[in-house]
Amino acid sequence: MYDFAYHKPATVADAVKLLAADGDAKALAGGQTLIPTLKQRLAKPSAVVDLSAIKDLAGIAVAGGKVTIGAMTRHGDVAASADVKKALPALAALADGIGDPQVRNRGTIGGSIANNDPAADYPAACLALGATIKTNSREIPADAFFLGMFETALKPGEIILSVSFPIPEKAAYAKFGQPASRYALVGVMVAKTASGARVAVTGAAAAVFRWSEAEAALSKSWNAASLDGVKVSPDGLNSDIHAAADYRAHLVGVMAKRAVTAAG
């Protein structure tokens, strides 16, 4: 990796100040993407602002019909949390399926959604559950947060503090792993909420998206059979050595049905 300055602020305010003062500085959460990128010399930040010493950023709270997870909470902690398992088991299960134990013990929810990898799991949960992303300056609804490939609504220097998930009536996540990396080749999160069904798809396109046809069908009748004949167009879906767009489109349907069945 290239040389960079290293900062480890103790407060959000200090972190924001450091990032504001240096446009080429990068925030470091769990480092599951940033560190490999640095090691391969694919990024050359002037400074790395390590958020791991900011105590307020980690933690899980269940209150007011919401599960709120601090940005620096590790995937492994979400997966193991008795509170999350009880209130929103689909989210604990999703966290338990991210990467491998090493990744889950380092990776954080804030890092995952700020990076918005097209094959990441958490963005699907945020979108399907209608989460709210709280930053140092505002609250952003998930529907307005994920803009495109590795692109979010975050402004330069803006730091995610926490993510709040409204507790749905039912939810589940079904993932088809890319055979080599085991990232989501296709991951579908479904949620039954008071205001209808929500379906979010990750891995299949440039960025996570909501599948409105499936939402309409499931809002009418919440069962897997409702999705018979509901199809995603392969146009614009990802195509690579593991899956052409038509196969991905097909898997979106299969995973959506499996998620609905799993949600009960």
Add this chain to the structure above:
Amino acid sequence: MAIDGIGAAVRRKEDYRFLTGQGNYTDDISRPNQVHAYFVRAQTAHAKIVRIDTAKAKAAEGVVAVFTGPDMAADAIGGLPCGWLVKNKDGSPMQEPAHPVLALERVRHVGDPIAVVVAETLSQAKDAAELLDIELADLPAVVGLVDALKPGAPAVHAGGNLCFDWHIGDADQVAAAFKNAYKVAKIDLVNNRLIANPMEPRAAVGEYDRATGEYTLFTTSQNPHVIRLLMGAFVLHIPESRLRVVAPDVGGGFGSKIYHYAEEAFVTWAAPKVGRPVKWTAERGESFMSDAQGRDHVTHAELALDKNGKFLALKVNTIANMGAYLSTFAPAIPTYLYATLLAGVYTTPAIYAEVKAVFTNTVPVDAYRGAGRPEAAFLIERIVDIAAAEMGMDRVEIRKRNFIPTNAFPYQTPVALQYDSGDYFATLEGAMKAIDYAGFEARRAAAKKHGKLRGIGISTYVEACGIAPSNIAGALGARAGLYECANVRVHPTGSVTLFTGCHSHGQGHETTYAQLIAERLGIGLDQIEVSHGDTNKIPFGMGTYGSRSLAVGGTAVVKALDKIVDKAKKIAAHLLEAAEADIEFKDGKFTVAGTDKSKSFGEIALTAYVPHNYPLETLEPGLDETAFYDPKNFTFPGGAHICEVEIDPQTGVVKVVDFAACDDVGRVVNPMIVEGQVHGGLAQGIGQALMEECVYDDKGQLRSGSFMDYTMPRADDLPSFKVSTAITLCTHNPLGVKGVGEVGAIGSPPAVINAVVDALKDYGVRHIDMPATPQKIWAIVNGGHRMAAE
């Protein structure tokens, strides 16, 4: 004292240091004052080197030197040699293009080294590498091996893309047999290119002692003496007496660490140039583009049958990819280690195979676990299943009907090899029993109820290990001997060090060889150390590949032990005042036959080194014997692998739900190690069948260039294997051993694909090329992409 000899499933002596992180790998070796080398590699598959300006890089902080191809050429450094000359059909030699250590004039594959920056730290070397001004003019690349032979294809070398056009067998006899065929089974198949991916990436440290003129190379090698010979004699022109090659602990090889690589030659050459030790360790990405890759065949084959399903003749036409340059043993793999195995376990009386080897703008291809034999087994076991379908015969029955009868050994095949022993009925029966073959249809029906497609596939295979003998291999083009060496050094108090020319990089030699010695000398394993991997310690050696370490290396150990025991008996006879012929040696004791007079092994050892009461006039002191063993023949492990799969038709995922392997590996020294070897081989074979694939795009870019895209098999992809043995003894080595290192990777791929094809039989599928990925299976089930299936 209980002796852990032959047959004892003792835990591996070496594992304590590995499991506690105390192994000593090449990257663990740091020499005082060393500098670091960073290789700048081609990012395009084929280009002319227009200009390399090193001035800025040389001036960068910490840089000691920058070298390019012309620097080595100016020193008259030779190209990397090829160790096997294959001849064309007309007897002319193969095309053997130069393989410069650092590219000269042209780069020919992504990863081809262009320049090396040597600096105080690796980071400084990398910084400086970015300052190199390299101008390349891209040339059109050829990637696919069929494309390489098309007229007008871009030429990888001046002599064109054909390396050799070779054949074996009797074409006329085969043609005649086909005329009388009742049916002909045909197949077109691809044997997918693989990347070995040992856990430890390659590394090398070169050192030069100005005072003595001695060079030392620490390297990740399966055969340090071979590297010393090739590098010393052909590349750097250093006498062996001044070149020490050390391959310390090596973390897996699978063939990819047999070859002499550019980086080894470079660090050894550069050490005196910069006056400091030079170290290089591959990053994983470099391994993907610079370790020799495996397999990569395209084959058309036809099998002629009579009306009873007996095989009459087999004809095979294979194109094999060599990559951009000839790796050390590349030409031998698709010829003498592939086409000679095309009889398989069957009595097919006539066989003719033609093999063309081609150059492409891809990473060089060479032996990878199995090396030629998996390609042969895959072809045979696939076409036998197709033949069964053509004939409407049961897949077990057609095999049994064509097996070489158990009483027909030694059996001469029509493709040069003579199998010494085997019992293919016994191994097939063993595997069928283990997997409950008879109960399969009930399991298929049960799976169907759950919406799953279940299939079962058989592979009955034979392979050839311990490549030999040297004189015949030499006549066939080998440029090296194929014997092995062992030096058994008994120390004065009776402990023993074995110096073996084989090399352990996961095989467990330190335990298996110790068991041979314990068995013979009647001493405990704790009294025995096994030393390997250092040319300054070991008299000589050809290393470890081709499952040779026990059949060839172990026999050398036995021969050396014979000499030890012979001499010890003489000493015992002297001490016991008896005739040598009356001395019996058993359980570590020398006894005068019919008496209770005896001496322990330790007493004899002490006498040999403290020869106060010793026949000095007729016998030299000391107890230290060396033996070289050149095998009389290959050994022929074989067996039956049966795979059961379940396919999810909605996603195309193939799950291996059960796998039974019953192998004949000859006598088993350590059953636990044998089982472990089979497990590892099966994992790699199942990996080839379902997951692994080295993919280049049409410009020669490696698309599967990391573990993010190259699918390695993982523990949760595999069932709990049912592994057993049903052995016959090798008839031409004293231990009766055959070899086990590769059987898993050889027998399993066709068993998996046969099972997948069986599961999909209602879809009209005859063949699926490896790897049978979910996407490919889905395309078949979906009825779409017919290109995925024949």
